[in-house]
Amino acid sequence: MNNARSKARHRKRSTVLGAGAPLAAVAALALAYGGGVLGADGGDRASAATADATDTATAQATAWAADVADGFASVESQGQKGTYGGRDGRTVTVKTAADLEKYATASEPYVIVVAAAITISPVGKEIKVASDKTIVGSGTSGQIVGGGFFLGTGVHNVIIRNLTIRDTYQGTWNDKDHDFDAIQMDGAHHVWIDHNDLRRMADGLIDVRKDSTNVTVSWNKLSNDNKAFGIGWTDNLVTDITIHHNWIRETEQRNPSTDNCAHAHLYNNYLQDDPNTAITSSYGNYSRGRTRMVLENSYFQGMKNPVTKDATATIEQRGSVFSGTSGRNESGGSAFSPKDFYAYTLDKAADVPALLKSGAGPRSSIGTAVSAKAAAATTLTVAKDGSGQYKTVQAAVDAVPTGNTARVDILIAPGTYRETVTIPSNKPHVTLRGTGSSRKDTVIVEGHAAGSTKPDGSTYGTSGSATVHVLGADSQLRNLSVTNDFDEGANQSIAGQAVALRTNADQVFLDSVIVSGDQDTLLVDGSGKRVYMTNSYVVGNVDFIFGGATAVIDKSVITLKKRWNGTSAGYVAAPSTAAANKGILINRTTISGDVTNGSFYLGRNWHAGGNAALDPQATVRNSTLSAAIKSTPWTDMGGFSWKDDRFAEYKNTGAGAGSASADRPQLSDAQAAGQEVADWLGGWTPTAG
CATH class of the missing domain: 2.160.20.10 (Single-stranded right-handed beta-helix, Pectin lyase-like)
Known part of the structure; x- marks a missing residue:
């Protein structure tokens, strides 16, 4: 975000999750692709003597x-x-x-x-x-x-x-x-x-x-x-x-x-x-x-x-x-x-x-498989060691046909991939999925900031600093981490907004991911475009969930970070919502971190470019707020009063929650009934594909 404001500072990145289990094999090792077998000997098959048992190592995508x-x-x-x-x-x-x-x-x-x-x-x-x-x-x-x-x-x-x-x-x-x-x-x-x-x-x-x-x-x-x-x-x-x-x-x-x-x-x-x-x-x-x-x-x-x-x-x-x-x-x-x-x-x-x-109970979507031919048409594999089809994530995205009409599942083996990745707008239905046992096993990371110099001598700008850009509709990120590790402490002379993940597409599904940075971590761009995040982590300190999209952070963890010099101060959300749209909904989520009590705002109103016609909206409901949240959780930005925009809470709990006041608007039960996840998603039901 380019509005003048206090700069975010950087500290050493903290561990968000407990250790997970790395896997030696990519899920696609059992897939045939292009007539060959990835990671398995095509001749290593079960004995024909057991006629009722079918070896499907090269015939099923699971x-x-x-x-x-x-x-x-x-x-x-x-x-x-x-x-x-x-x-x-x-x-x-x-x-x-x-x-x-x-x-x-x-x-x-x-x-x-x-x-x-x-x-x-x-x-x-x-x-x-x-x-x-x-x-x-x-x-x-x-x-x-x-x-x-x-x-x-x-x-x-x-x-x-x-x-x-x-x-x-x-x-x-x-x-x-x-x-x-x-x-x-x-x-x-x-x-x-x-x-x-x-x-x-x-x-x-x-x-x-x-x-x-x-x-x-x-x-x-x-x-x-x-x-x-x-x-x-x-x-x-x-x-x-x-x-x-x-x-x-x-x-x-x-x-x-x-x-x-x-x-x-x-x-x-x-x-x-x-x-x-x-x-x-x-x-x-x-x-x-x-x-x-x-x-x-x-x-x-x-x-x-x-x-x-x-x-x-x-x-x-x-x-x-x-x-x-x-x-x-x-x-x-x-x-x-x-x-x-x-x-x-x-x-x-x-x-x-x-x-x-x-x-509860058995599901028709579990235990079923598609043919190798179908898998070959819709599944690509990435592994740094060369055991996949591609060594970089962007190379796999580049291989997706322009104008594809069916989902392409890009399976990424555990490892750290230092690169920027863009899913372009002419390649919808793309899934980036880590194949490790933990979100931490597969990491896409880069360190560009808004003020960083590009090879052509220009600067990246806030949106251009993103490690991963999701511009294709119906895209998904699952079971991986996206990080911007720009070191703001060592680069105080340049603008430090450093986006980890930017979305600018409708129906983006973020499932079991970690999005980590400092200032401007998660940019949900595109007026009215729907984004749904669940079972995930977002880590940052200043305006680290921001933008004009219609975005839901559901059943997740928002982790507050100190700035680079050890001080605690920040803002969770900075919506820039158009008046006719819904903004940022934080629902059934825990907001906490190793920061000073009473040092973080829930958010502030971003009128991007000074646009007075915007009507920023953020609702935080049914969530657990740590003592880090201020007792007056909303604040002004860029000369606009947050009280003229749409900010509210509903039935939050925890040491950082508070009762209704002029500085802490609470939804009534009737109002809350119109601000559920389904109201934000508008008929879209996110489904892992």
């Missing part, structure tokens, strides 16, 4: 295989950097129990796609899964009937996903004779159980036992069973487990029961006990032994004893909804802070039932 675990399964420990399953191995499709067992027990990594209802014999058999495996249902067709999976001591890096596992029930409700679980682990670590439908088993649906740790259980349906989910049962405080967005319905006990867990983080789960049914809950979430549990924003409907604890256990409970519950509802003791281990964003507890009824 975009969902780039997904990695969140929560405690993403945390580095025991020599394992996150949980990514068999993604470094071949992909096989199985339709028989023999083939499923063959690949699940193999010593090498595999992605095993279950493409049929597979009946296990004898009933109750649990297939012993080896390390480095992804077992995933193909859409909604993958089922395991009459059996389950067992993960033994030392087994690690396993994903069990998108399956229906059902029906080992032997007619005895509290069955002590048949230990037939859907998923059982004894001493395993780094396991992700996601988007499954588990029901009607003889014992428990999930058992996490014998010091198993670094487990995440997410987006599953657990139902119609005596015991849903048991954890622990040792004297050791070892188990770290995250349980989020699970729908637990019509189960009597262990919903879950956590015994001697070092860290148990439960959030956004839906526990439902319907009236007048044969199954009645005896208790809900149970913290046993010396468990340290954090319970957040869950929804308990009709449950008896919804939250219970032993005298020796702790529960920190906050934000949950209890509807028609009865009996014990307990909390007490200091547990731990989950954000010391990993980043996460809470959904509102009131939204949880609808969210999980529509989103």
Whole structure:
């Protein structure tokens, strides 16, 4: 931004996220391109003797295989950097129990796609899964009937996903004779159980036992069973487990029961006990032994004893909804802070039932694949070491056909790419996606500032300083970092606005990214053009989210930085919105950082070029504000009063939140109903493509 104002200062860049798991292979290693095979020997195929198992290493493009675990399964420990399953191995499709067992027990990594209802014999058999495996249902067709999976001591890096596992029930409700679980682990670590439908088993649906740790259980349906989910049962405080967005319905006990867990983080789960049914809950979430549990924003409907604890256990409970519950509802003791281990964003507890009824369980978009021919036409790979098709990101963008009508997915291997990247306006539908297990693994970085000199002797200007320019409509950035590392402290003589990411296109989707800089980090350009960011981080200090676009920052983290000389002062947002448009919406987001209390404004009104006809808008709602935010969070800019423009808050929390006043406008409930994410996006539903 070119308006005269105080300059931002630079300090050494801080770490935003915990360590993630780098992957040795790009997701596209299993793709055929242009008649060749990238990263695999085309002759290394499964034996034809197993006719029902199809080796699809060179015949399928599995975009969902780039997904990695969140929560405690993403945390580095025991020599394992996150949980990514068999993604470094071949992909096989199985339709028989023999083939499923063959690949699940193999010593090498595999992605095993279950493409049929597979009946296990004898009933109750649990297939012993080896390390480095992804077992995933193909859409909604993958089922395991009459059996389950067992993960033994030392087994690690396993994903069990998108399956229906059902029906080992032997007619005895509290069955002590048949230990037939859907998923059982004894001493395993780094396991992700996601988007499954588990029901009607003889014992428990999930058992996490014998010091198993670094487990995440997410987006599953657990139902119609005596015991849903048991954890622990040792004297050791070892188990770290995250349980989020699970729908637990019509189960009597262990919903879950956590015994001697070092860290148990439960959030956004839906526990439902319907009236007048044969199954009645005896208790809900149970913290046993010396468990340290954090319970957040869950929804308990009709449950008896919804939250219970032993005298020796702790529960920190906050934000949950209890509807028609009865009996014990307990909390007490200091547990731990989950954000010391990993980043996460809470959904509102009131939204949880609808969210999980529509989103839990197997999804048709997971476990499916496209042909190699289609992949070749729509997928490009980038790797600095030459193992991809291109060594730079811009070279891959340049290879996209002008006027392309279908999505082109550019898969970028982990590494640091020092370059500027432009997705031009005549190349829509482009996705830049890092293939590492963390947003930090793939970094695009450059250090230009507005006053930096270009090769032709001119200066870049603010918008021209961007590391990445997104000018093509329907573009996406996923699972990567974009950084401007201009050193303002060493370059005080030039204008220090230094953009990391600039968007000037409609329907730009930013999913699981880190955008990092100091002054003017994220420029959302283009009047009325829609941008949606989620599950992401934005880092900066002065006007570091700015522009005239219609932009939503949702379920993300905004990190405040000190300036280069260690002082704290800044502004989060500087909208330059046209009067007829919506501006910047910050929703369900945490704003915090290692800065002085009361040193940052939420924003100021940028009338770009002194244009009095603009009507800048910023709304910050349902967000957590740290003590760094000033008690008068909005301020003037360029001689224009912010009170003549559109600035408001709604139901924010945290030390930096405040009540309504002339200096702190708050939306009414009726006004807030017209300032939801959907109102900003105007009929556009961002979808990862």
